[in-house]
Every structure is written in C-alpha cells, then in structure tokens.
Amino acid sequence: MAKSPEEEHPHKAFGWAAKDTSGILSPFHFSRRDNGVEDVTIKILYCGVCHSDLHAAKNEWGFSRYPMVPGHEIVGLVTKTGSNVMKFKVDDRVGVGVMVNSCKSCEYCHQDLENYCPQMIFTYNAQNHDGTKTYGGYSDTIVVDQHFVVRIPDSMPSDGCAPLLCAGITVYSPMKYYGMTEPGKHLGIVGLGGLGHVAVKIGKAFGLKVTVISSSSRKEREALDRLGADSFLVSNDPAKMKAAFGTMDYIIDTVSAVHALAPYLSLLKTNGKLVTLGLPEKPLELPIFPLVLGRKLVGGSDVGGMKETQEMLDFCAKHNIAADVEVIQMDQINTAMERLAKSDVRYRFVIDVANSLSQSQL
Amino acid sequence: MAEKSHQEGYPTKAFGWAARDQSGVLSPFNFSRRATGEKDVAFKVLFCGVCHTDLHMIKNEWGISSYPVVPGHEIMGQVTAVGSKVEKFKVGDKVGVGYMVGSCHSCDSCHNDLENYCPDMILTSGGKYHDGTTTYGGFSDIMVADEHYAVRIPENLPLDSGAPLLCAGITVYSPLRFYGLDKPGMHVGVVGLGGLGHVAVKFAKAMGLKVTVISTSLKKKEEALEHLGAHSFLVSRDPDQMQAAIGTMDGIIDTVSAAHPLFPLIGLLKTQGKLVLVGAPPKPLELPVFPLIMGRKIVGGSSIGGMKETQEMIDFAAENNITADVEVIPMDYVNTAFERLAKADVRYRFVIDVGNTLKI
Numbered sequence: 209m210a211k212s213p214e215e216e217h218p219h220k221a222f223g224w225a226a227k228d229t230s231g232i233l234s235p236f237h238f239s240r241r242d243n244g245v246e247d248v249t250i251k252i253l254y255c256g257v258c259h260s261d262l263h264a265a266k267n268e269w270g271f272s273r274y275p276m277v278p279g280h281e282i283v284g285l286v287t288k289t290g291s292n293v294m295k296f297k298v299d300d301r302v303g304v305g306v307m308v309n310s311c312k313s314c315e316y317c318h319q320d321l322e323n324y325c326p327q328m329i330f331t332y333n334a335q336n337h338d339g340t341k342t343y344g345g346y347s348d349t350i351v352v353d354q355h356f357v358v359r360i361p362d363s364m365p366s367d368g369c370a371p372l373l374c375a376g377i378t379v380y381s382p383m384k385y386y387g388m389t390e391p392g393k394h395l396g397i398v399g400l401g402g403l404g405h406v407a408v409k410i411g412k413a414f415g416l417k418v419t420v421i422s423s424s425s426r427k428e429r430e431a432l433d434r435l436g437a438d439s440f441l442v443s444n445d446p447a448k449m450k451a452a453f454g455t456m457d458y459i460i461d462t463v464s465a466v467h468a469l470a471p472y473l474s475l476l477k478t479n480g481k482l483v484t485l486g487l488p489e490k491p492l493e494l495p496i497f498p499l500v501l502g503r504k505l506v507g508g509s510d511v512g513g514m515k516e517t518q519e520m521l522d523f524c525a526k527h528n529i530a531a532d533v534e535v536i537q538m539d540q541i542n543t544a545m546e547r548l549a550k551s552d553v554r555y556r557f558v559i560d561v562a563n564s565l566s567q568s569q570l
Numbered sequence: 571m572a573e574k575s576h577q578e579g580y581p582t583k584a585f586g587w588a589a590r591d592q593s594g595v596l597s598p599f600n601f602s603r604r605a606t607g608e609k610d611v612a613f614k615v616l617f618c619g620v621c622h623t624d625l626h627m628i629k630n631e632w633g634i635s636s637y638p639v640v641p642g643h644e645i646m647g648q649v650t651a652v653g654s655k656v657e658k659f660k661v662g663d664k665v666g667v668g669y670m671v672g673s674c675h676s677c678d679s680c681h682n683d684l685e686n687y688c689p690d691m692i693l694t695s696g697g698k699y700h701d702g703t704t705t706y707g708g709f710s711d712i713m714v715a716d717e718h719y720a721v722r723i724p725e726n727l728p729l730d731s732g733a734p735l736l737c738a739g740i741t742v743y744s745p746l747r748f749y750g751l752d753k754p755g756m757h758v759g760v761v762g763l764g765g766l767g768h769v770a771v772k773f774a775k776a777m778g779l780k781v782t783v784i785s786t787s788l789k790k791k792e793e794a795l796e797h798l799g800a801h802s803f804l805v806s807r808d809p810d811q812m813q814a815a816i817g818t819m820d821g822i823i824d825t826v827s828a829a830h831p832l833f834p835l836i837g838l839l840k841t842q843g844k845l846v847l848v849g850a851p852p853k854p855l856e857l858p859v860f861p862l863i864m865g866r867k868i869v870g871g872s873s874i875g876g877m878k879e880t881q882e883m884i885d886f887a888a889e890n891n892i893t894a895d896v897e898v899i900p901m902d903y904v905n906t907a908f909e910r911l912a913k914a915d916v917r918y919r920f921v922i923d924v925g926n927t928l929k930i
Contacts, residue, residue, distance in 0.1 A: 316841065324841045324866060385866070435892040470854070478679055484859055494832070494857035498870030500850045503687060505749070506869050508862030 256281025368530030391415030531548025586710025619644025
C-alpha cells in the first residue's frame with residue numbers, strides 16, 4: 209500500500225493543496241525528504257500565484273494529480289545545506305522557480321537549458337526520481353537540489369521578487385533568445401497581467417520603445433503613467449490597430465485564452481517576430497500569407513534555464529525591477545484564485561507564507 | 571476591339587503569349603518593350619521556367635490579375651544591348667531575371683539587400699512599373715530590365731535547367747540560410763516534392779545536411795532516395811513512420827501550398843527547431859501552441875530572396891552543379907503544360923524553349 213503524503217518522507221511539512229478539479233485549496237499535511245548532499249532546505253517566506261497554478265489546480269490541461277500543492281514562484285531562507293553545497297549558506301535569501309530537477313546529462317542540460325530537458329521535473333504536480341510527487345511553494349518548507357536554487361539579490365524585496373521566478377524569466381528568456389534587446393526597437397506586449405507588466409519593465413530596461421496592446425482601454429493610464437510604456441493600443445479598435453500596422457519589430461503575446469493572431473502579425477514589420485507565451489487550451493489560427501510575404505515568424509518559449517534565471521534576477525536588481533504585487537494571507541488563496549480567473553489583480557498575488565501559513569493550521 | 575495599352579507607345583516591338591481572361595488560356599500577343607535606359611540591359615529570352623505562381627496569376631486565383639497577363643519569371647537570356655551606365659553586363663553575356671524587376675531603393679528592406687520585401691517591389695509579370703505600365707514577363711521574345719534585377723549566369727550553368735533556380739531556387743535557398751538551416755550535419759525535412767521541393771533537396775545536400783523528404787505519396791520515394799539522393803523518406807499519412815521521426819529535425823522547409831496540418835510537422839522538429847513555410851495556403855492553418863512553447867520552436871515564412879542573395883545562390887548552384895530537373899517544352903505546348911502542372915504532373919518544372927520555339 210502506498211505511503212500517505214505525511215509518511216512518504218522523514219520531515220513533516222504543511223501547506224495548502226487542491227484535492228480535486230474544483231481547484232479549491234485547503235490545509236494539507238505532507239512531508240519533505242531529507243536534505244541530501246546536493247540539497248538546500250528552504251523556509252518559505254513568499255510564494256507568487258501564477259495563472260498556471262489556477263490551470264493546474266482545476267486540471268484544465270488534463271494532467272493534474274491530486275492532492276496538488278501549487279506554487280513555483282518561491283522566495284525563502286536557507287535553513288540547511290548539504291555537504292556538497294558551496295553556493296549557499298544558512299540564512300541566505302534564495303528563490304526556486306518552475307523546476308526542481310533535470311537529467312543533468314543531455315545536450316540541453318549541458319547548454320544551461322534545463323527547462324528543455326526531456327526529463328525536467330516541475331516544482332509541483334510532477335514525479336521525483338524516487339516516484340514520489342513534487343509539492344510546490346504554497347507550503348512552509350521545500351528541499352531542492354542547489355542547482356535549481358537562485359540567489360535573491362540583496363536589493364530586491366522578497367514579495368516583489370517572487371513572481372520574477374516564473375513570470376520574470378518567462379518574458380526575459382525569449383527577449384534574449386529572439387534578439388528583442390536592441391535599444392530603440394519597438395516591442396509590443398499583448399496583455400497586461402502578471403507576464404505583461406513585467407515585460408513592460410524589462411523591455412524599457414533594454415531601451416526598447418514599448419507599446420501595450422490590450423482589449424481594455426481602462427488599462428491605458430496604468431500602462432503609460434505607472435509602468436512607463438510609451439504607448440497603448442486598444443486591440444478591438446480597428447482604426448487604431450490599422451494605423452499601427454507594420455510598426456513593431458517584436459511582439460510578446462502573453463494572452464492564454466484562445467485569440468486571433470492575424471491582427472498582431474499585421475502590427476509586425478517585415479522580419480518581425482511574435483513570441484507566444486500563453487498556453488491556450490485549443491490551437492490558434494495562423495494566417496500564412498503574412499508570414500511568407502513579410503518573412504515573419506511565430507515562436508514559443510518556456511521559462512528559462514537556471515543560469516539565465518540568475519542572470520534575469522541580477523538584471524532586474526540592477527534596474528530596480530520587481531513585480532507589482534498584492535500580498536495575501538494563505539487562507540485568502542481561494543478568493544485570490546477566483547479574482548485571478550477574472551484578471552482582477554494588479555498584477556500578481558503573492559502569498560505571505562511565513563506570516564500566515566502556520567496560523568491556518570489552527 | 572483593338573488592344574490599346576501604354577506599351578504601344580514603346581519603341582521596340584515584342585511578341586509573347588498572354589492569358590486574356592480567367593480561363594487562363596494563353597495565346598499569341600503583340601506588345602512592345604521600353605527603350606534600353608542607361609541602367610537597363612536588353613536581352614533575347616532563351617528559356618523561361620513555368621512556376622505554379624504563373625498558374626495562380628493567369629487564372630486570377632489571387633484576385634490581383636489584370637489582363638492580358640504575360641507570365642514568366644524564371645527567365646534566362648542573352649544580352650543584346652546595355653545602357654550607358656551599366657556595369658555588370660556586356661553584349662553577349664548570359665543573364666537571368668527572376669520574380670522582380672524593380673523596388674523603391676529607399677526603404678529599410680532595400681537598404682538591406684531585401685528588395686523582395688520592399689512594399690513597392692515590382693513584379694516581373696503583372697506588376698506596375700515606375701512609369702505606370704504593366705510589366706510583362708518572360709513568355710516573350712525579348713526583355714528589358716534594370717541591371718540591378720538581373721543576375722550573371724556562370725558559364726557552366728545550363729540555361730534550360732538553370733532557369734527555375736531564379737524563382738524556385740532562391741525561394742528555398744534564402745530560408746535555408748536565413749533560418750540557419752545550413753550547417754553541415756543538420757537534419758532538414760522537405761515537405762512536398764515538386765518544383766520547390768526537389769531543388770530544396772539538392773541545395774540542402776550541397777550544404778552538407780541530412781535530408782528527409784516528407785510526402786503524402788509513397789510513389790515519390792524511389793525518386794527521392796535514388797534520384798535526388800535524399801537520406802530518407804517519410805510518408806506523412808503514415809502515423810507509425812511519423813511517430814518514429816518525432817523530434818529528429820533541426821528544420822523543415824514546407825513547400826506545400828494547399829491546406830495541411832502543421833501539428834505533425836512541428837512534432838518532427840527537435841527542441842529549438844524551425845518550420846519554414848514557403849508555400850502559401852490561402853486560408854489560415856491551425857497552430858498548436860503547446861509544442862511551440864514546450865520546445866521553443868518557430869514557425870516562420872519566407873518569400874524568394876533579394877538580388878544579392880539571388881546572385882549568391884546562382885553562384886553556389888554553379889559551383890555545386892545544381893540545376894532543376896526540367897521538361898523542356900515548345901511555346902505552343904504551354905496550355906497543356908499548365909493543365910498538367912495543375913495536377914502536379916511534371917518532374918519537376920516545365921521550361922519553355924523560348925529562343926527556339928517562340929515564333930510569330
């Protein structure tokens with residue numbers, strides 16, 4: 209008979225888990241492994257709430273296993289280090305993102321692209337090498353191989369830094385890979401949510417001209433005045449969209465609902481690149497003529513490798529970039545998820561784990 | 571009703587075959603060419619390839635045709651006169667003209683040797699020239715073109731089998747270079763074995779790539795492997811073969827212009843692989859986003875190439891003995907050729923022997 213989550217490993221842990229496809233989270237007792245020679249044990253301070261957590265909690269992609277402890281935007285303090293760990297010491301402030309292991313021997317792992325390793329292990333809802341389930345950051349502690357832990361730069365706030373561990377690297381990596389970093393070039397960002405708002409900040413730090421493209425005009429002032437975007441385009445205003453045709457060198461599309469690509473392809477200049485980051489449930493429609501006649505491309509990207517994640521954090525620290533967050537208590541998570549489903553957040557919820565999780569045990 | 575066109579004011583009589591209406595049937599057509607300007611080369615047309623785009627245009631399938639249409643944009647000829655400022659050519663030289671005869675020369679694309687992406691690029695056939703006249707293509711006895719849009723043909727490149735390189739050749743050569751699918755040892759798939767596809771196989775092999783031909787029909791297998799020298803052949807409708815090839819290709823050149831599913835092709839790509847479309851299905855295709863994201867893959871397009879690259883491609887072809895596989899036909903076979911082309915019944919390009927068979 210399989211061991212219960214509490215008995216699987218030697219060290220007690222507590223968190224909140226989704227138990228079924230309703231996605232509703234509630235208190236959950238489980239356990240963490242012993243701290244191995246390569247491992248770091250982390251007391252979790254904050255954990256960001258990513259839209260993927262919502263998709264996974266409700267099994268919207270079809271591969272969820274319950275009970276599931278979500279959370280892959282983790283900031284915490286080191287409490288223990290294994291004997292092979294040189295990079296970290298106790299009390300260091302560290303972060304864990306979307307993955308906790310990979311094979312370390314394939315061509316992708318050797319190129320610092322652990323995120324593309326066919327045996328990469330997700331921080332939650334995946335299977336460890338020992339067959340046990342991975343549980344994420346909506347919990348008090350986590351034990352992680354040092355290779356998958358990053359240092360949080362001293363100047364960064366813990367709560368504002370947490371979302372960078374997924375949202376931040378998710379936009380930073382493609383901006384580097386697809387060459388979207390030439391100062392003066394024009395970047396369009398579709399969708400102003402967790403990913404989009406960080407993309408605006410990073411885009412401006414690269415010296416780009418940034419246009420936010422959104423279906424709701426109410427985000428205009430936010431985009432221009434607070435986030436520093438250079439312009440704002442309402443995507444369901446045909447005249448304004450037409451005026452912007454052929455003006456953008458790159459577009460980052462953060463929208464995860466099914467949506468039309470044709471209008472965004474038209475916004476691109478010749479040789480323009482559209483990178484799609486959202487994960488819709490169904491395929492999108494791709495018009496081919498604009499790709500061929502304008503040598504345009506549509507590409508994807510999936511978080512980033514560990515080396516690049518550290519590079520991204522250091523870049524953000526240098527440019528004073530943190531996410532805009534609404535800090536919540538652990539027991540507010542279900543309400544937060546409901547609001548997230550309606551995009552009612554500016555722009556990421558972050559759970560104050562250290563100060564609210566243990567209270568929720570009572 | 572007499573045909574009145576601007577060209578009647580041009581000094582040099584010309585003769586060709588034109589489509590008069592959407593039936594696409596071609597017949598003899600008298601017109602005229604402009605005087606040889608200071609930057610122009612005038613040449614006798616010797617051979618002209620028949621591209622599938624010609625078929626779309628004579629039947630107005632894209633809704634942009636304006637009759638009469640003289641098709642032909644894979645043109646090989648011999649120079650008969652050069653303008654006073656012409657530097658690249660002299661009388662007697664062999665010359666090639668492809669898909670375009672003009673552009674604006676002042677936009678970013680033109681400044682980057684990408685005249686093919688210039689918004690004011692002028693088509694060799696069915697375009698509007700700087701003086702407002704309609705351009706007539708290579709199914710004709712003579713042509714006059716700005717030297718910038720003409721390429722030198724190396725001595726050892728045959729004119730008949732070299733003609734299709736001027737469109738089909740550059741159309742597949744350009745994306746192999748641009749998308750970096752040209753490093754020896756890379757594995758590239760070619761979808762569709764027609765005019766574009768067969769030339770893609772030859773270029774890819776010359777670049778030292780491993781080539782897999784992907785086709786819906788098994789009957790092209792022997793051709794692909796024995797004659798064109800592809801390393802392997804994949805029947806796209808065979809799920810087991812496709813499954814076995816998942817994640818094996820650095821890139822794919824997709825030459826198919828009919829609607830077809832992208833999902834299986836994206837699956838054939840390795841992580842960071844690139845699917846390049848050079849055929850243009852008129853309706854949108856379904857793009858599965860998950861595999862693009864999970865594998866950091868790209869779907870991109872490409873359209874012919876700039877003039878500098880076209881010359882580079884011709885020189886590369888000459889150095890590597892690459893020509894198209896052609897069926898040379900007389901001018902008056904052209905209507906039958908178009909009927910056969912519509913059924914993909916050609917290995918792999920018709921080329922009209924204009925010099926010897928176009929008679930008034």
